[in-house]
Amino acid sequence: MNITHFVENLNRGGLERMVIDLVKEQHRQGHKVQVVCLFERGALAWELDALGIPVSACDKRRGFDLRALGRARQLLASHYTEVLHTHNAVAHYQAVLASAGMGIRQVVNTRHGMGAQRKPGRREWLFRRALGATDAVVAVCEAARFDAVQRGIAPAGKTCVVPNGIVLDGFDVASDAMHERLTRLIRVPTGTRIIGSVGRLNWAKDQAGLIRAFRIVRHARPDTALVLVGDGELRETLRACAFDEGVAGCVYFLGDRDDVRELLQGFDLFALSSVTEGYSMALLEACAAGLPIVATDVGGNAEIVRDDATGRLVPPCDPPALANAILELLHASHRASRLGLAARAWVETNGSLQAMAARYGQLYFGDLETVP
Structure with missing residues (x-):
């Protein structure tokens, strides 16, 4: 598949580590993968550069940035994106806006935390507006999925849980x-x-x-x-x-x-x-x-x-x-x-990377019902 991951950046953090590891695994499996960063590329982009996996920046400025949206749209189109996988709220509604009318087969969003804003704000309002063009909203744990549904962030019928996974190969125990x-x-x-x-x-x-x-x-x-x-x-x-x-x-x-x-x-x-x-x-x-x-x-x-x-x-x-x-x-x-x-x-x-990648693979084929 032609997969585009859409993130804010690839600076150091848990979200970014998960995305990089998932992209590497999908690349290893033979998929054509790219990462589009809404803002800057970030400090960890070099890991994907080393494998020849494209990482591009839209360099979004504050507020509504039509130039950044145009850049994102160009990157999605030139990759012949079949699966658009966005990460967290801001990247999601910006990517959905950039991809409007492109006919992307599957749009999946992962929410990586519990959602720090307890009162619905502008970001969550824009996120909910983008759900009409979203096939699945993934929570990384059951507690986060339940919270998102209870607060009206995402409808239960579009939500599922895919726990994060890590690379275990060569991970030795304390010594x-x-x-x-x-x-x-x-x-x-x-x-x-x-x-x-x-x-x-x-x-x-x-x-x-x-x-x-x-x-x-x-x-x-x-x-x-x-x-x-x-x-x-x-x-x-x-x-x-x-x-x-x-x-x-x-x-x-x-x-x-x-x-x-x-x-x-x-x-x-x-x-x-x-x-x-x-x-x-x-x-x-x-x-x-x-x-x-x-x-x-x-x-x-x-x-x-x-x-x-x-x-x-x-x-x-x-x-x-x-x-x-x-x-x-x-x-x-x-x-x-x-x-x-x-x-x-x-x-x-x-908690393996392979288990996580397999669950996302099911979602990419639209098999939401078999994912917990």
Whole structure:
């Protein structure tokens, strides 16, 4: 098939990682795939460039940009697009507008989160207006699908769930050797217990809550360090938070990294403190690394982390509860190891890229009824 993925950009993030991995898999299967970016190409576009997969930018300006729409339309037409797969609301209604009257066989939209705007705004109004030309709206978890239907964002008859998947080939579990490498990187003693988290430094991930929880952990376990992988607008605010909590010397901000898999293999425990979440790619990768996980019970997290089976779930915005769960697993190493092994087994069965690509393949052929 001739497939066009339409995104805002390919900068670093969970949505973008999922799109790139899916595009690579579809390319491997023999489909003709391109990515059209509404704004800039983004920092990760080079991964597709290396495979000869076209990544184009429309360079949209603020407001209604007829030139960008024309560029998008030209790219869709020159690719002889049969399947238009858009990602999130803005990219969707812009792509639908650009493709009006082109007769594209199948238009699929994936909503990658829970939808941060609780009150319907302009974006959701425009998204709903574009649903007449949309064949399927995909949520990445059942919680997100239910929420979208309940809020009137998408009709139940057009919605389905396709959980995110990750590349598992070559994804090794945590090891002493990688732990030692990470302790050298952050310059802490070899025996330091490392609590790690991966994600954009923004309000949704609530790393401030994690830092406050870590203060409690550090008081009980002075042999611990907190590693935050990712960057974002709250970097300096979070540095100040660590200083205010008295843990600035043992919280390490590693920024955006290309070696996240290797870093995960050096953690002792993975913590996710989000206040809202769709279907977390970071959680899937933590499962693949066989890490014990403590995550907040929001969005699709409970569809990945089953409490006391593949990890621990705690309420959001509750640093003491988060700290207590982390301390429990640090103190009970056998239990933590059991949870990590169960998480790895779960992701091998349920969280692979191939499983996700197969479900999207069904949708591309219009087989909505067989997709959950």
